[in-house]
Amino acid sequence: MSRTLTVGLDGSPESLAAAEWAAREALLWPAALRAVYAGDQQPSSYRPFAGEAVAAPGEDRAERLLREVRAALTHRHPGLDVTTARLDGRPAAALLEAAREADLLVLGSRGLGRAAGHLLGSVAAAVLDRAERPVVLVRAADDTSDELPARDHAGALDGDVVLGLELHDHADDALLAFAFDAASRRGAALRIVHGWRLPAYPDVLSAGTDEREVLDTLLRPWREKYPAVEVTREAVVGGAGPHLVDASRNAALVVVGRRNRRTAAVGSPIGPVTQEVVRHAVAPVAVVPHD
Structure with missing residues (x-):
């Protein structure tokens, strides 16, 4: 039976670190990787890292985020099966539903006591409180920018x-x-x-x-x-x-x-x-x- 890891994106450095960690983890399992964006709100902290730094007027930044993360991960990790999805509804509820369909859900985090990005604070707390499958929280390095982090900025490889x-x-x-x-x-x-x-x-x-x-x-x-x-x-x-x-x-x-x-x-x-x-x-x- 095929297995799937799901990573939630919101455009923050923490969620991009989570995407890199989830990609490496998917290769270890092995499993497919599904990158999702939950909710209707546009990613406030995301700056496109391919092409122009400023989004065009009216551009759907969430769709661009998913597209660019998929392209970057498949380029960095040959052989990794990456799909993307835009999820409707409130972020916590949408992520909980996505978690039910995955073997593992991966989210970015600065800790539940600090709020930054849609997946941190109350949303992360709600997901952890109710998820029926394991959830992994990944921090970003202090110097990580709004791009996919280097391998050593997305959780230790060794240890x-x-x-x-x-x-x-x-x-x-x-x-x-x-x-x-x-x-x-x-x-x-x-x-x-x-x-x-x-x-x-x-x-x-x-x-x-x-x-x-x-x-x-x-x-x-x-x-x-x-x-x-x-x-x-x-x-x-x-x-x-x-x-x-x-x-x-x-x-x-x-x-x-x-x-x-x-x-x-x-x-x-x-x-x-x-x-x-x-x-x-x-x-x-x-x-x-x-x-």
């Missing part, structure tokens, strides 16, 4: 895949499957960071042993399935968020989880660790929904 794991979460399989697969296709090591909360009356030695046994049990079938993936483990006391943000500086990808809406408690299904990573991580962040 470990870093996984933030809650040991007593019953949906660990979804995260482990995604993380092991990502590490395997890159030929990268998998670094697992998990929080460790001390009991009220701790026996530190036995508590640590219990945590290791739980993790060993979780990892055993995945290590058998992916024997070539080197796995390292890091237990941290308390929340894993700051440790994952720190690890992202040298990572190829950070993988974190998010509860599905139908199984989450009242309120946002995005937990505090995932929120911190999404806002502050340097590397691309994959948010994987799970039951």
Whole structure:
């Protein structure tokens, strides 16, 4: 069965960095790449990077953005199957619908706490909150212009895949499957960071042993399935968020989880660790929904 990665464009440097990252990822899978523009509003920050810098009067800049990104990606990545689409409706709803038809949705981001471009801020938050498939957020380098970025400005090519794991979460399989697969296709090591909360009356030695046994049990079938993936483990006391943000500086990808809406408690299904990573991580962040 053919697979498809979808990238959302809005003309910002972040969305162009996402397009370059998604192109490289599509070749790794392998998969086709679908570049989409959601909504009726014209891209406010996009400056055409082929031909004239100023759009002609009445020109549809969104269509030009899609056309130029497709041409640039197919030129830069021979053999990559790239299609484009203009999506009607509100951006968040349109992107959520596009995500249902894709194996992975890729968006540009400066973090949920800062607004710039149509796909950042409230739209990105709404997509992360409700997407049924994994979503990857990609940052742009500080010096990236309104053009497709160089390869090293769209997420690291090298580095470990870093996984933030809650040991007593019953949906660990979804995260482990995604993380092991990502590490395997890159030929990268998998670094697992998990929080460790001390009991009220701790026996530190036995508590640590219990945590290791739980993790060993979780990892055993995945290590058998992916024997070539080197796995390292890091237990941290308390929340894993700051440790994952720190690890992202040298990572190829950070993988974190998010509860599905139908199984989450009242309120946002995005937990505090995932929120911190999404806002502050340097590397691309994959948010994987799970039951």
